[in-house]
Amino acid sequence: xxxxxxxxxxxxxxxxxxxxxxxxxxxxxxxxxxxxxxxxxxxxxxxxxxxxxxxxxxxxxxxxxxxxxxxxxxxxxxxxxxxxxxxxxxxxxxxxxxxxxxxxxxxxxxxxxxxxxxxxxxxxxxxxxxxxxxxxxxxxxxxxxxxxxxxxxxxxxxxxxxxxxxxxxxxxxxxxxxxxxxxxxxxxxxxxxxxxxxxxxxxxxxxxxxxxxxxxxxxxxxxxxxxxxxxxxxxxxxxxxxxxxxxxxxxxxxxxxxxxxxxxxxxxxxxxxxxxxxxxxxxxxxxxxxxxxxxxxxxxxxxxxxxxxxxxxxxxxxxxxxxxxxxxxxxxxxxxxxxxxxxxxxxxxxxxxxxxxxxxxxxxxxxxxxxxxxxxxxxxxxxxxxxxxxxxxxxxxxx
Numbered sequence: 001x002x003x004x005x006x007x008x009x010x011x012x013x014x015x016x017x018x019x020x021x022x023x024x025x026x027x028x029x030x031x032x033x034x035x036x037x038x039x040x041x042x043x044x045x046x047x048x049x050x051x052x053x054x055x056x057x058x059x060x061x062x063x064x065x066x067x068x069x070x071x072x073x074x075x076x077x078x079x080x081x082x083x084x085x086x087x088x089x090x091x092x093x094x095x096x097x098x099x100x101x102x103x104x105x106x107x108x109x110x111x112x113x114x115x116x117x118x119x120x121x122x123x124x125x126x127x128x129x130x131x132x133x134x135x136x137x138x139x140x141x142x143x144x145x146x147x148x149x150x151x152x153x154x155x156x157x158x159x160x161x162x163x164x165x166x167x168x169x170x171x172x173x174x175x176x177x178x179x180x181x182x183x184x185x186x187x188x189x190x191x192x193x194x195x196x197x198x199x200x201x202x203x204x205x206x207x208x209x210x211x212x213x214x215x216x217x218x219x220x221x222x223x224x225x226x227x228x229x230x231x232x233x234x235x236x237x238x239x240x241x242x243x244x245x246x247x248x249x250x251x252x253x254x255x256x257x258x259x260x261x262x263x264x265x266x267x268x269x270x271x272x273x274x275x276x277x278x279x280x281x282x283x284x285x286x287x288x289x290x291x292x293x294x295x296x297x298x299x300x301x302x303x304x305x306x307x308x309x310x311x312x313x314x315x316x317x318x319x320x321x322x323x324x325x326x327x328x329x330x331x332x333x334x335x336x337x338x339x340x341x342x343x344x345x346x347x348x349x350x351x352x353x354x355x356x357x358x359x360x361x362x363x364x365x366x367x368x369x370x371x372x373x374x375x376x377x378x379x380x381x382x383x384x385x386x387x388x389x390x391x392x393x394x395x396x397x398x399x
Contacts, residue, residue: 001183003027004077006070006103008035010046010158010262010329011120011151012083017051018162020058022187027073028066039066047328047355050159074110079180081149082107082131083120086266093269095124104131108138116180118147122207122267124274128171128200145177148200150207155261156326167194171203208274211267212285217252218259219288222295225255257386258296260323260332265292296334300341307382312346317380319373320387322356330359335386339364342384352376354389 001024005016008030016028030036035045042059044052058064067073074080084099100121107117117135119128132146148171153161168185172178178197185195198206221239228235235255243250259265268289275282304311323333330336333356343349349367353360357369370376373392377383385392 001025001079001180002077003184004029004070004073004080005083005120006074006080006107007083007085007099007121008039008066009083009085010048010155011153012081013039013044013046013055014048014051014153014158014162015081015083015120015151017054017058017064018159019184020061020064021054021163022184024063024184026058026064027077028064029068029070029073030066031068033068036066036068047326048158049156049326054159070106071110074107074115075112077115079116079118079184080107081118081120083151086121086123088266088269092273093266094273095122095266095270097123097127097130100127100131101134104134105138108135108142111135111139111142111144114143114176116145116147116177118149118181119204120149120151122150122211122263122270123148123204124208124270125201125204127204145172145174146200147172147177147181148203149181150203152207152210155329156324164191165193167196169196169198169203169206171198171200173200208267208271211263212271212282212288214252215259215264215268215292216284216288218254218256218264219291219295221253221255222258223291254388256388257299257334257338258292260296260334260336261327261329262331265289265332296337297341299334300338300345303338303342303382303384304345310346311342311382314347314381315379316342316347316349317370317376317378317383318342318349318351318367319353319376319383319385319392320389321351321353321360322387325387325389326355328355328359330356330363333387335360336363338384338386339367343367347382350376350380353387354391356387 003019003024003026005012005026005028008028012028016026020026038045042056082100082103084103086095089096100123128146128148150169170181224238225235239253242248243253268285272282272285318339321335322329339349350370351367352370352373361369
């Protein structure tokens with residue numbers, strides 16, 4: 001099938017490359033000409049394990065192309081995916097749908113025959129209806145259906161998540177659109193992936209509910225970690241003990257400095273905002289946000305306490321700056337709270353991250369950066385591991 005992917009950021013690029021691997025003809029569209037030029041040469045603007053090879057292989061096979069022209073790509077497509085950013089809006093935390101609405105308006109003008117328009121971006125409930133309204137008002141004559149197909153991609157494991165997902169959620173209203181979506185995901189039938197067809201609104205809520213629940217698990221075990229410190233218990237053994245309960249599960253029960261990244265912070269904020277809007281307050285989610293923000297700020301204090309109440313004049317080696325391993329994403333990373341707080345308390349920071357230092361140097365230009373974990377640790381009075389990159393485990397043992 002012919003697919004147009006509007007937006008060639010993290011979600012659009014990974015999804016487009018994976019659909020091409022399924023055998024579909026995919027055009028990834030982006031307004032940033034430099035990004036498209038880089039992608040055409042195989043220069044991947046984001047770090048995601050395996051993505052560079054997947055893109056290059058499918059470009060060579062002729063199944064994956066890149067362009068800045070939306071009209072031509074959409075006009076020839078059977079399915080058009082909206083995969084643009086939905087950042088948290090300043091002030092109230094609601095998802096900013098500016099790019100989604102703009103994409104819908106451009107898509108409307110380019111439609112040439114029956115097309116399924118799919119929202120792949122993470123969007124609040126009701127967005128699918130709004131996309132449909134925008135297209136219908138602009139093109140009353142257009143033949144189209146709007147579908148909600150949220151992504152569930154973990155940074156660092158996105159290709160595996162797309163090719164071998166736990167489930168695929170598709171919010172659809174017509175049999176015709178359902179047939180198109182079933183054809184797009186047909187390769188997953190061979191591995192018996194659950195493909196769940198729902199209403200559009202259900203699919204939209206499912207995405208937010210899933211991320212909010214995972215964020216809650218992280219926040220829960222972090223609060224248990226605080227309790228364990230006070231009473232002399234081992235939180236890792238506690239996590240294992242409760243995680244072996246099949247009703248709870250072991251995933252996302254790893255204590256740490258708090259969650260960050262491109263999804264959990266903005267999605268919990270958006271869900272809380274939606275709840276307030278419709279008078280269905282999400283009290284648990286609101287508390288998760290508050291506790292997580294407080295934990296990130298509190299972690300620097302733990303380091304200072306460990307150093308006897310002051311880090312003034314001390315050298316602090318910092319290992320890991322990205323919000324999680326196997327990514328270069330610095331968005332809402334706990335390091336952005338912890339490192340500046342330590343520096344403000346008088347510590348000299350020497351930091352290292354395998355993939356995130358380019359962006360980190362822009363966000364924290366006053367700190368020093370090392371070229372390896374050993375260099376960051378050399379001469380340090382205290383070593384702070386913020387992001388659990390696998391290579392740090394061996395480095396710490398050998399340091």
